[in-house]
Amino acid sequence: MSEEKLFEIIARVFNISIEQINDQSNSETIDSWDSFTVYILLDEIELAYNVSITTEESFEIKKVNDIKNILKEKRVNFA
C-alpha cells in the first residue's frame, strides 16, 4: 500500500488536490477538515484498507501522520 493511495482518499474526502497534502497536514492547513469530515475520512479509510479504527484511536488523529501511524500499527505498509 502506498502513501499515494492514502493521500488520494484524503484529497477526495476533503476535496483538495493531492499536492496540498503532506504528513503534517491538519485542520489548520485543510479548510474542510472538521470533526465531521474526519469521521467520513475514517469511514473511507476503514473500507479501503479493510481495517477497523477504534474510537480511542480516532481521538489521537490531529494530523495526517497520525492516520499513517494508526494504519502502520495495523500492519499497513507505506513503502
Next chain:
Amino acid sequence: MEIKKLSYYINQEKIIKSKNYGKKIRIAFLGSFTLNGFEETIQVQCNQEKINCITYNAPYNQFNEEILNENSDLYKFKPDIIFLLIDDRTILDKLFYFPYEYSEEDRRKFAEEKYYELENLIKIITEKIQSKLVITNFVIPTYSPFGIFESKMEFGLKDIILHINKKLKELSKNQDSVYLYDFNSFVTKHGERNVLEYKKMFLGDIKISFDIIPYLIYEFVGYLKPILGLNKKCIVLDLDNTLWGGIVGEDGIEGIKLGPDPAGRPFIEFQKVIKSLLKSGIILAINSKNNSKDAMKVIKEHPHMILKEDDFACLKINWNDKIANMRDISNELNIGSDSMVFFDDDPVNRELIKISMPEIKTIDLPKDPSSYALILRGLNDFNVLKITDDDFKRAKMYRQEYDRHVFESTTKNLEEYLKKLDIKVKIRLADKFSIPRISQLSLKTNQFNLTTKRYQEEEIKKFVKDDKMIVGCAEVEDKFGESGITNMFIIKKNNEEWILDTFLLSCRIIGRGIEEGILSKIIEIGKKEGIKKIKAQFIPTEKNKPAENFLSDFGFQKEEEDWVFLLQNSIKIPTHLSVKFE
C-alpha cells in the same frame, strides 16, 4: 437515480453551479441528533432533479427551542418544508433502557405525554411557521431487557413506540400539511445494524450512518417532487423482454416467458407493480417496435398478462422510430414528455431517448428481469400529496381520450367532431369536496394556464372564505365519459371590476372550445352582477404556450400589462357545447 456515498455529495455541493430551474423550495432540517451532511446531499440530489433548493440545518438537538422560540433562525428562514427527525433514545429517554422500572400505568401516561409534546410542536409548525412538515416515525426497538418475555408484557417497550407512531399517523391523516415518514420501514429496509453504527453514535451522535444518509435524502426528495409538480404521471413501456421475456415475433405467443415459472415470474411481478401504480392514478402507454398483430394477440389473449388492453391509454406498436412514437404518445394523451418514465430493456433504445428527449426519465434496466419490479418500486417519482377521486378515475379517462382520438380520425371535420362529442360542462363554486382537486390542478397544470400561480390547499381554503374572491371549477363530460374536474378559476372582486387571478384547463381537454364556454359563462354571470370589466393576465412560462392567444382570440384588449374585456361587448359563446352553472 444512482445513490452515491455521502462524501460524494459533500464534495459535489461545493462545485455545483445550479442554473435557475424555476422550481424553488426552502428546506429545513430539525433533529435530535447530528444531521451533518443532510444539506449537502439534498442540494446535490435536488440539482440532479432540476430543483433549486435553499437549506437550513438547525443547531444540533435544538428542535424544541427552534420551534418554540418565534425569534429563532428557523422562523427567519421561512421554510416551505421542514423535516423533523427525532430518535428513539431521545423520545423514550430513561424508558429506552429501563422501561420496566415503571408501572404499566406510568408507561401509558408517559406515551401519552410524549405524544402531546410532539403534537404541540406540530401544531406550532403548522399554525405559526405555516410550513409543510415531514416528521419521521419512531423505530420499533429490536432489543428489550425482558428478552423473549417482552411479547408478554402489557403495554411494553415496543407498545410505547407503536402507540406514539399510531397517534402520529392519526394526526397526519387529519392534517393536510403534515406527513409522517415511515422511518421505521426505512430502517427495516436497510437494516438497523447498517443504519445505526454505535461507534459513530458515540463519536458524534451520528445516528444514521454516512452511506445510508443519501438513501434517506432520496426518500425526502420524494416529497419535494409533488410539491413542485415534478412528479411523473405516465409510464411508457416496451414489450419484448420488458413486459414479458423473449420476442413475440420470433418465439410466438406460446414461446414467450410470462407465467408462474421461474423465467416468467419476474415479468408477472413487474406487471403487478405497474398495475398497482395504474390503480393509484398513473397512466400507462406502450412504445414498442413490433408487429402490432403479434403483440396485440399477447395483450388480448395471453392467460398470464396482468395488464389488459384497456389498462393502456395509448398503444404505439409499430415499426416507427421510438422518438416519433414517444412524441405521438405525448400529443395524443396531452401529457408533457417531462411527466413520463420510460422502461425499455434495450440499451440502444434507452440511449436514443435519453439523448433526444432528456426530459423523459429513462430507467436503466439491468439484463436480469428479476430486479425490474424492485427498481420500479424504488422510484420516488410517483408520489402525490393528495389522492383525489379523480386520481382513481384518471387511467379510465385517458383511455376514453384515446377512444376520442380514434373517433376523431374517423370524423370528417373538427366542427362535426365537436358537435358529435356532445360536451356538457358544469361550473360550480368550490366546496370542501372540490378544494383538494382545485389545489391539485393549480399545482400541476402547466400548459393551459394563464398565470401559473401555485396554490396549496390551505391557500385555496382561505380564498373560498374570502367574500372578495370567487373560486370555482368545472366538470366536463361527453359521449365517451366524464373527465371530472378539469378546470378551475379564481376571481378577485374589485368593485365593478373582476380580476381573473387564475384560469386553467387540464391539458387533456384543450381544443374543444371548453375554455371559451367556461369563460363566457363566467362573463355572463359577471354581467348579471353588474360588473363592467374583466381584467386578466397572461404570464408566459416555458410551457404555457397553448394558452398564449386565448385572451386575444376571445376578444380581450391589451391595456399595458393587462388584458381587458368590457362587458358591454357581445360575448362569443360556443354553440357546440352546453355550459351550466350550478
